[in-house]
Amino acid sequence: MISSILxxxxxxxxxxxxxxxxxxxxxxxxxxxEQEVLDQLPGANCGACGYAGCAAFAHEITVNPEAEMACPAxxxxxxxxxxxxxxxxxxxxxxLIACIRCKGAPAETTNRYGYIGPKDCRxxxxxxxxxxxCQYGCLGLGTCEEVCPFxxxxxxxxxxxxxxxxxxxxxxxxxxxxxxxxxQLIPRTGNYWVGCVSKDTAKExxxxxxxGCIKCGICGDVCPFDAIxxxxxxxxxxxxxxxxxxGLxxxxxxTGxxxxxxxxxxxxxxxxxxxxxxxxxxxxxxxxxxxxxxxxYLVNEGKCIGCGLCIEKCPSDAIERIIS
Amino acid sequence: xxxxxxxxxxALVNNFVLARFxxxxxxxxxxxxxxxxxxxxMAVIFVMTLASFVTWLINFYLLVPFDLQYLQTIAFILVIxxxxxxxxxxxxxxxxxxxxxxxxxxxxxxTNCAVLGVAILNIQLGYNLLDACIFAAGAALGFxxxxxxxxxxxxxxxxxTIPEAFRGTPIALVTxxxxxxxxxxxxxxxK
Numbered sequence: 001m002i003s004s005i006l007x008x009x010x011x012x013x014x015x016x017x018x019x020x021x022x023x024x025x026x027x028x029x030x031x032x033x034e035q036e037v038l039d040q041l042p043g044a045n046c047g048a049c050g051y052a053g054c055a056a057f058a059h060e061i062t063v064n065p066e067a068e069m070a071c072p073a074x075x076x077x078x079x080x081x082x083x084x085x086x087x088x089x090x091x092x093x094x095x096l097i098a099c100i101r102c103k104g105a106p107a108e109t110t111n112r113y114g115y116i117g118p119k120d121c122r123x124x125x126x127x128x129x130x131x132x133x134c135q136y137g138c139l140g141l142g143t144c145e146e147v148c149p150f151x152x153x154x155x156x157x158x159x160x161x162x163x164x165x166x167x168x169x170x171x172x173x174x175x176x177x178x179x180x181x182x183x184q185l186i187p188r189t190g191n192y193w194v195g196c197v198s199k200d201t202a203k204e205x206x207x208x209x210x211x212g213c214i215k216c217g218i219c220g221d222v223c224p225f226d227a228i229x230x231x232x233x234x235x236x237x238x239x240x241x242x243x244x245x246x247g248l249x250x251x252x253x254x255t256g257x258x259x260x261x262x263x264x265x266x267x268x269x270x271x272x273x274x275x276x277x278x279x280x281x282x283x284x285x286x287x288x289x290x291x292x293x294x295x296x297y298l299v300n301e302g303k304c305i306g307c308g309l310c311i312e313k314c315p316s317d318a319i320e321r322i323i324s
Numbered sequence: 325x326x327x328x329x330x331x332x333x334x335a336l337v338n339n340f341v342l343a344r345f346x347x348x349x350x351x352x353x354x355x356x357x358x359x360x361x362x363x364x365x366m367a368v369i370f371v372m373t374l375a376s377f378v379t380w381l382i383n384f385y386l387l388v389p390f391d392l393q394y395l396q397t398i399a400f401i402l403v404i405x406x407x408x409x410x411x412x413x414x415x416x417x418x419x420x421x422x423x424x425x426x427x428x429x430x431x432x433x434x435t436n437c438a439v440l441g442v443a444i445l446n447i448q449l450g451y452n453l454l455d456a457c458i459f460a461a462g463a464a465l466g467f468x469x470x471x472x473x474x475x476x477x478x479x480x481x482x483x484x485t486i487p488e489a490f491r492g493t494p495i496a497l498v499t500x501x502x503x504x505x506x507x508x509x510x511x512x513x514x515k
């Protein structure tokens with residue numbers, strides 16, 4: 001009885017002693033900033049940064065002074081906090097958002113065969129290239145919805161996935177999961193995208209889909225900034241760097257395939273920088289800017305169409321784009 | 325030859341998971357993808373060999389002299405848990421890459437029943453110290469083999485249409501049973 005208590009107690013005491021000593025001698029100095037950085041990261045462990053989870057990335061960015069902010073899902077507030085913790089400014093990439101480049105809901109398209117396999121686009125794609133008539137369109141089985149770690153994609157009643165803009169962090173999980181490659185990441189400050197990636201000509205597309213890009217080229221012609229390229233064998237593409245968000249292409253498109261984010265983009269004049277030169281007032285096509293010369297000008301957000309012409313013309317860089 | 329037979333016997337004939345039914349919890353829990361299964365297997369091989377070594381010493385140099393063999397189970401659990409903690413600390417300091425590779429699995433399996441099982445079997449089967457370590461390594465290899473095979477099969481389930489009543493754990497259990505039957509084919513290979 002006594003000996004058993006002594007023995008077990010002894011082993012336990014010895015183990016505790018050894019563990020206690022080695023906890024001190026083998027202590028790995030963890031940078032306290034690492035935990036602070038980790039607290040700011042989204043914690044979804046989605047892996048979009050290229051590291052094995054948020055903790056691994058927090059470690060990397062803390063110890064390596066040259067590491068860039070690779071997390072596409074971090075928001076601006078957290079980015080600022082992390083920059084403050086690390087004492088260096090992390091530009092990060094412009095925040096991205098996923099857009100679904102297909103508008104061919106089942107009601108608008110035809111199927112080549114009935115598919116009754118597992119409810120997974122990747123599985124359906126393996127079966128003779130998928131049931132959809134259009135070989136480029138959305139299969140609508142919700143694989144993107146399933147892989148989204150932020151629950152930012154839901155399958156709409158029309159059978160197409162829909163991105164919830166406030167939840168999407170632009171991590172790109174859906175992009176790599178989609179077997180059709182129709183999900184694209186565009187800058188959050190961008191506004192328009194073409195909801196079709198079909199390479200079919202208008203004639204080939206006609207029996208398959210009523211709402212695809214027919215390569216008519218009208219959008220390219222109306223675009224004042226030369227930001228849209230169209231060819232006979234590829235759907236229209238909007239160059240997000242050139243696009244000034246004027247929205248002319250949306251109303252010109254005969255099939256309505258060009259889509260816009262639902263959150264409108266506006267401009268904002270930074271009062272401290274504005275010298276009151278009145279150039280912005282003159283270039284604004286919507287008469288949304290007003291003010292007195294030599295005093296800061298003001299933007300009427302109700303009228304602003306977010307075209308950004310003023311940003312380009314402003315000599316003192318006093319105008320910035322905001323998400324209204 | 326004796327050692328080869330010992331390893332084959334522990335890994336295939338008396339496979340810990342599929343013939344002795346030890347360590348079923350990680351077998352079901354960590355077998356959803358091959359990557360995690362491999363990480364888990366590595367950690368198990370490491371811990372089982374180490375634990376066998378230490379528990380054998382504990383048994384024959386502490387428990388037997390004091391005639392306290394009835395404390396075997398609790399003493400082994402205590403020692404294995406403490407040992408794994410210690411090793412984890414040392415690895416984290418000495419070899420960060422290894423620490424990263426073993427990751428979360430190392431502390432997870434401190435008191436896994438396969439680990440405790442091999443420690444107790446070593447004593448019951450009367451192995452000497454070298455035999456015990458080799459037996460443990462073989463057993464852990466068998467555990468890893470079963471885990472990786474099973475994970476591969478479960479990955480394929482993702483693409484199959486399974487009747488609703490069988491989806492998830494039920495089909496996994498049925499598969500584990502059939503896999504176990506397949507391993508029964510090895511019985512009699514080694515005594």
